[in-house]
Amino acid sequence: MAKKDKADKAPKGDKAEKADKPDKLKRKDLAGSGMVSSALTQVARALRTxxxxxxxxSGLYPGQDGVVQLLATEDGMTPGALAQRLGVKAPTMTRTIGRMEVQGFVTRHTDDRDQRLTKVYLTDEGRRSLAQINAAMAACEMQAIRGLSGKEARQLIKLLSIIDENLSDRPSSVRDVIDSDEDD
Structure with missing residues (x-):
């Protein structure tokens, strides 16, 4: 049998493994690739769907759950404040509130101290829908994080919170809550 040249020999040990594996994506490779944007958009759509x-x-349309949840924690907000907190434009919020009022989830009243202001309040029907919203959200989140450990899920929330901060120029309220390394 003929002897093989050194050039014909396959690399040994770690070098062989490195030669067979594609390089890991580095941060500089991701910038401008569209991969982060595409992945986040797809996940957000799937989650929302x-x-x-x-x-x-529950009879709620997409986006109305956020209005109910916000009013459940701070009832009597103006449409402008709701729009700002939910990150939508005022006309969109006005239409949403109008629809929710017809559905019986909210009611609008003039502010007692400033007659120029209209405030939005949850009705009893709106309060009852909160349990359905929480149940739907819990089921959706359980499906979304299936296969992740508790630590991985917390890390995901923390990373998404950082991205949100980077994009919105506002501090996130989530990151401080998730600073725990214990595993579930």
Missing amino acids: RLSHGLAT
Whole structure:
């Protein structure tokens, strides 16, 4: 048998493994690639679609759950304040509130101290829908994080919070809550 040249020999040990594996994506490679934007957009759409299906039985349309949740913590907000907190434009919020009022989830009243202001309040029906929203959200989140450990899920939330801060120029309220390394 003929002897093989050194050039014909396959690399040994770690060098062989490195030669067979593609290089890991580095941060500089991701910048401008569209991979982060594409992945986040797809996940957000999938999450919103799944949540919308879960909310369908409550009679709520996409986006209305956020209004109910916000009013449940701070009832009597102006449409402008709701729009700002939910990151939508005022006309969109006005239409949403009008629709929710017809559905019986909210009611509008003039402010007692400043007659120029209109404030939005949850009705009893709106308060009852909160349990359905929470159940739909819990089921959606359980499906979304299936296969992740508690530590991985917390890390995901922390990373998404950092991205949100980077893009919005506002501090996130989530990151401080998640600073725990214990595993579930």
